[in-house]
Amino acid sequence: MNRKEFLKMTAGLAAAGATGLPFAPLVSRAAAAPAPSPEPFAARLAQAAASGDDAFFWQLLREQFILDPDWIFLNFGGLGSSPLPVIDALVGFLRAEERAPSAGHDEKPWQAVKDKLARALGPSCRREDLGLIGGATEGVNVIVNGLPLKRGDEVVTSTHEHVAVHSALLNRMQKDGIAIRLFEPDIARAAGNVERIARLVTPRTRLIIFSHVSCTTGQLFPVREIASLARAKNIWFALDGAQAPVNAPFDIAATGVDFYTCSTHKWMMGPKRTGFIYARPGMAEVLRPQTVGGGSSLRYDVAKGEFVLKPTAERFESGTQNDALFYALGTALDLVATIGADRIQARCKPMAERFYRGLADIPGVERLSPEEEAYRTLMIGFRMASHPMTEIMQHLGKDKIRARPVSEDGLNSIRVSFYLNNRDEDVTAALESLKTLTA
Ligand SMILES: Cc1ncc(COP(=O)(O)O)c(C=O)c1O
Structure with missing residues (x-):
């Protein structure tokens, strides 16, 4: 990237410094308490x-x-750490809000965040395809509870899902009698996942829902092929993308998905409890929101019994929002755009790959991430028959290394994530620590 290109890209961050807000602010708020300027950082x-x-x-x-420097943090996939420009922006936005509280949205900055998010999610993503919500747990519930599923309808998912997906499905099973059909992810061949899903499909299958990138092993799934299968059989296709954007190459429309949800407080570095739900153009109306209120409808009139929900994903936004969280998400998105998601991957993937290769040299380690490199991400999973996950976690902890134990599907394994906070020496430290465990 040459200097001119870079300066163009940093315009968003620099503009945030100039006004205190990364978009046109309410004049009164900006004058009352401008956010700290991140301009020196952008410069x-x-x-x-x-x-x-x-x-x-x-x-x-x-x-x-501002992660604890005494620890090697290998758990961005668990919960991200917002960098200082985002923290500072958040504090500034909160102060502005508390100086002049105002109910409802200032539409312009709210929509500007969605524009930034849409740009981060791919060239054809539009702001109206997106609803700003609290995270993937909320989004999965919006999808699973919002679809018109009936008793006996079947839903296909994987055994490696986060508790968010399994809970939402089990809840709907108990409430409405849907049936859950499980596939075990294939780590040897990506195409094997398409075949395993295809084998579970019956005339009663209404929904396929699983994670774009699994939280267990960082496995990226061949979602386009699965979307084609779903479309051909008239089955809704939804992805839990909590672990996907920035962690893996990304274009939301190209996935072919009908519905998508994500927590933006992981790889996108936004404040905690920010996320989004996406509905493919024309599909939002298929999902009936379970929570509605101010913001969900085009018009309502209780005397006439009239209630017209918005036709876009905005129908999932209702009630008072913590605007500051989402405005600071805008700052995080500026930062990701400034660096470039592809550059972040180019920086971090070699660390994950060196770790993956290094595991092969440690006796007794079983690698659980996909064998095909293209389906591995910045998260790597492994286990040891000789040591349960709790012992490995304790051992890594003694060496001040933070990882994530994986109990899903009884895997009894460990997952590590490599991100912008890491350096090559962290890979070495993690591998050395594991070697001493087996020595
Ligand atoms: C794949 C996956 N789905 C859903 C979630 C839940 O995200 P949240 O707690 O932000 O709603 C996580 C969190 O780790 C996850 O990894």
């Missing part, structure tokens, strides 16, 4: 990019995380 980042010194550029980004 420093631009300088670092222009210097051509890669190490300097990534070190500057690393310094923006």
Whole structure:
């Protein structure tokens, strides 16, 4: 990237510094308490990019995380850590809100966040396809409870799902008698997953829902092929994308999905309890929101018994929002756009890959991430027959390494994530720690 291109990209971050808000603010709020200016950071980042010194550029980004320096944090997939420009923006937006509380939205900045999100999700994603919500758990519930499923209808999902997906399905099973059909992810061949799902499909199958990237092993699924299968059989297709955007190459429309949800407080570095729900154009009306209120409808008139829900994903936004969270998400999205999701992957994937390869040299380690490199992400899963996950976690903890135990599907394994806070020496430290466990 040359200096001119980079300066163009950093315009969003710099503009945030100029006004205190990354978009046109309510004048009264901006005047009352402008957010701290991230402009010096944007300028420093631009300088670092222009210097051509890669190490300097990534070190500057690393310094923006206030993670405990005594620990090696390998759990961005568990919960991200927002970098300083995002934290500072959040505090500024909160202060502005508390100086001049105002119910309802200032539509312009709210929509501007959605524009940024749409840009991050792919070239044909539109703001009206997106609803801003609290995270993937909420989004999965919107999907599973919003579809018109009846007793005996079948839903296909994987055994490796996060509790969010399994809980929502079990809840609907108890409430409405849907049936759950499970496939075991195939880590040897991506195409094997398409075949396993196809084998479960019956004339009663109404929905296929699983994670775009699994929380257990970081497995990326061949979703386009599965979308084609679903479309051909007239089955709704939904993805839990809590682990996908930025962690893996991403274009939401290209997945072919009908519905998608994500927590933006992981790889997108937004504040906690931010996320989105996506409905493919024309599909939002298929989902009946279970929570409605101010913001959900085009018009309502209780005397006439009239209630017209919005036809877009905005129908899932209702009631008072914590605007500051989402405005700061806008700052996080600016940062991701400034660096570039592809550059983040290019920086972090070699660390994950070196770890994956290194595991092969440790006796007794079983690698659980996909064998085909294209389906591996920045998260790697493994286990050891000789040590349950709790012992491995304790051992890593003694070496001040934070990972994530994986109890889903009885895997009894460990998952590690490599991100912008990490360096190559963290990979070495994690591998060395595991070697001493088996020595
Ligand atoms: C695949 C997956 N789905 C859903 C969730 C739940 O996300 P949240 O707790 O942000 O709603 C997670 C969180 O780790 C996840 O990894």
